[in-house]
Amino acid sequence: MHDTPPDDTSHDDALAGELRELMERAAAGLAPLPDLTQEAVRLGRRRRFRARAAVVGAVTGVLAAGGIGSAVLAGAGGTASQPVTPAVAPPPTTNTATVPFPALSPAPLATATAAGVSEAALRARTANALTQALGDLIGPVSPHGTDLFAGRTEGHVFPVTFQVVPGKDTLVECPEPPGTALVCRTAHLSGDRIEARVVVSGGALWGGQSVSVSYRYVNSTVKLTVGPDTDARVSPPVTADQLVAAAGASALLAEVKREVKEAVAAELADPAADFAGGASVAPPDPSPNSLNSPNSSASPNSSVSDTGSTNETGGTPDE
Amino acid sequence: MSATARRRDRDFEEYARAGGQRLYRTAYLLCGDREHARDLVQSTLARLFQHWHRASRAEHLDAYARTVLTRLFLHERRRRLRDLLAHARPDPAPAAPRPELRVTLMAALGQLPPRARAMVVLRYWEDLSVSEVAAQLRCSESTVKSQCSRSLTRLRTVLGDAHVYTAEY
Numbered sequence: 001m002h003d004t005p006p007d008d009t010s011h012d013d014a015l016a017g018e019l020r021e022l023m024e025r026a027a028a029g030l031a032p033l034p035d036l037t038q039e040a041v042r043l044g045r046r047r048r049f050r051a052r053a054a055v056v057g058a059v060t061g062v063l064a065a066g067g068i069g070s071a072v073l074a075g076a077g078g079t080a081s082q083p084v085t086p087a088v089a090p091p092p093t094t095n096t097a098t099v100p101f102p103a104l105s106p107a108p109l110a111t112a113t114a115a116g117v118s119e120a121a122l123r124a125r126t127a128n129a130l131t132q133a134l135g136d137l138i139g140p141v142s143p144h145g146t147d148l149f150a151g152r153t154e155g156h157v158f159p160v161t162f163q164v165v166p167g168k169d170t171l172v173e174c175p176e177p178p179g180t181a182l183v184c185r186t187a188h189l190s191g192d193r194i195e196a197r198v199v200v201s202g203g204a205l206w207g208g209q210s211v212s213v214s215y216r217y218v219n220s221t222v223k224l225t226v227g228p229d230t231d232a233r234v235s236p237p238v239t240a241d242q243l244v245a246a247a248g249a250s251a252l253l254a255e256v257k258r259e260v261k262e263a264v265a266a267e268l269a270d271p272a273a274d275f276a277g278g279a280s281v282a283p284p285d286p287s288p289n290s291l292n293s294p295n296s297s298a299s300p301n302s303s304v305s306d307t308g309s310t311n312e313t314g315g316t317p318d319e
Numbered sequence: 320m321s322a323t324a325r326r327r328d329r330d331f332e333e334y335a336r337a338g339g340q341r342l343y344r345t346a347y348l349l350c351g352d353r354e355h356a357r358d359l360v361q362s363t364l365a366r367l368f369q370h371w372h373r374a375s376r377a378e379h380l381d382a383y384a385r386t387v388l389t390r391l392f393l394h395e396r397r398r399r400l401r402d403l404l405a406h407a408r409p410d411p412a413p414a415a416p417r418p419e420l421r422v423t424l425m426a427a428l429g430q431l432p433p434r435a436r437a438m439v440v441l442r443y444w445e446d447l448s449v450s451e452v453a454a455q456l457r458c459s460e461s462t463v464k465s466q467c468s469r470s471l472t473r474l475r476t477v478l479g480d481a482h483v484y485t486a487e488y
Contacts, residue, residue, distance in 0.1 A: 015471045016443050022424045023444045027344035030353065036361045037335040041328065043361070044368025051369070 046166065125255065126162060132251035134160070137238050138226060151236075156229040158236040163223045164259040171197045171214040171221065182209065183240045189215060189248035196247065198240045202228065208235035213247045220260050222247070331371045335364050338381060342388055348440045349392045351425045359395075363388045385445065386455055389437055393456075396433035427477040435470045442467050 123143045130141035130149055138151030138158045149160040183200035196215035202208060208228020215222055224247050226236040238246075246252065339360060346356035346363075366387050367374050377383040428436055434456065441452045442463070449467075453460045 015475055019439070019471065019474060020443045023348055023440070026424050027348060027444070030344060030347055033339050033343040033357065033360065035336065036339060036357070036364055037332045040335055040361055040364030041331070041368050043365035044371075047365060047369045 043166065122259075125258075129251045129255035130160060130162060133246040133249035134226070134238070137242060137246070138236055151226070153237075156232055156234050158229055159227040161223065161225045161227075163221075164217075164256055165221045165223065166219065171216075171223075185240075187213065187240070187244040189244060190253060194248070196244060198244055200240050202235070207231075207233050211236060211238050211240060211243045213240075213243050215247070217256055218260050220256075222256050224252075327371055327375070330375060331368050334375075334380060335367070338384060339364065341381070342384060345385065345440065345445060346388055346392070348428070348444055349389070349437060351429050359388060359392055362391055366391070385441075389441065389455060393433055393437060424478070427474050430477055431470050431473065435466050438463055438466050439470045439474075 127141050127143050127149055130151075134141060134151055137153075138160070139153030141149050141151045141160055144150035144157075144159065149162060151158045151160055182202075183198060185198060187196045187198045188194065189196050194215050194217065196213050198211070198213045200209055200211050202210045207230030210225055210227045212223065212225040214224070224243065226238050226243060228235045342360045342363060343356055346359040347353060350356055350359060363384060367384055374380060374383055428439070431439065437456060438452055441447045441455060442449070447455070449460050449463045452463045452467075456463070
């Protein structure tokens with residue numbers, strides 16, 4: 001240990017030494033880590049591809065909006081033969097940090113358009129599948145916020161999360177300590193072919209109960225949760241069995257299959273080839289100042305986010 | 320794939336194989352669960368690969384990787400806490416007393432809040448200075464000092480004079 005703080009007492013130092021020894025022993029007892037390299041490369045490629053596609057898609061949206069705006073302006077005050085030009089040209093900028101990727105070339109633009117459209121289409125498609133599976137219970141489901149869905153019925157809004165997470169993410173966990181869940185058990189979907197975990201937990205103090213089901217499908221983990229209307233403190237009118245049935249509904253299973261298939265397709269696309277020479281999107285900044293000591297902290301502010309979520313675009317862990 | 324990209328991938332793979340075990344140990348001390356620690360390391364490596372062209376330029380890549388790991392751990396704990404708050408029953412029944420329960424280091428660490436636990440692991444396992452821990456967790460040095468001191472006291476209380484086992488709980 002270096003740099004002992006002045007207010008660390010000798011008692012603390014002794015305890016810290018003992019603690020360090022215990023931690024050494026605990027860590028030494030670990031079995032060797034299996035080789036995770038290939039899986040990490042696969043996940044990293046997927047994250048890289050998605051992050052780039054998402055940003056390029058967003059910019060495409062902006063460009064498209066600009067085009068629409070120009071068309072509107074042209075229709076309002078100009079003629080078809082008169083190009084609309086801005087009254088004041090935008091000032092030139094040299095701040096490349098705000099331009100996270102190079103000028104769009106036709107190939108990435110096409111990819112981006114597809115990605116940008118698919119994001120909205122994906123959400124609508126998922127909402128439609130959720131409505132088919134849960135609509136009888138919580139009303140029509142629509143996109144809600146940036147990554148949620150919500151069912152609306154009888155004046156209540158019940159948040160719904162639906163994730164197809166690449167990889168073997170953990171299933172919805174039974175709340176700890178054991179026994180605090182109202183329900184935490186194994187269930188089966190799709191004619192006993194898929195084993196799932198269903199959890200009902202929460203209570204009045206938490207604004208109502210939540211019902212969750214999760215299971216593994218091919219190489220992904222699927223999580224579906226219906227939460228309470230916390231403003232009204234009303235639990236969703238969904239039982240564990242009903243949610244299991246909804247998760248096993250053909251519409252939702254078809255949606256899961258589509259998402260898994262799309263994830264595989266995205267993975268097969270080689271981002272290094274598609275974006276050769278392109279800068280990455282908001283990568284961590286290992287500036288020399290922040291990494292000039294072996295134990296110094298880095299600044300990978302934008303490098304971590306929810307593991308493999310279908311909505312991930314490379315956010316920060318503190319978001 | 321270009322030769323440069325292939326070389327970059329090869330560099331990453333070399334680093335991942337060489338540094339994975341150390342990350343795994345830290346991850347295990349942070350989360351207390353081998354399987355979860357493995358997942359944390361995998362996520363960390365995936366993020367390193369995602370930004371490898373920048374990460375590889377870091378003068379001290381281990382520090383960079385550790386920062387990613389720690390923030391990822393805290394991020395997941397926050398997410399789990401939100402789930403727990405949404406799912407937990409308000410007044411859980413107290414666990415039945417189990418006098419035969421062996422006190423373990425991991426169980427004791429598990430009683431610390433995630434951020435305090437991260438401070439303890441970074442400070443005493445990774446051997447970082449107070450200022451380094453503060454920078455990594457984006458808090459003040461006085462917070463690190465007071466949290467570490469409080470955590471040590473709490474660990475002492477939990478561990479007491481009992482025989483300490485380091486088995487996984």
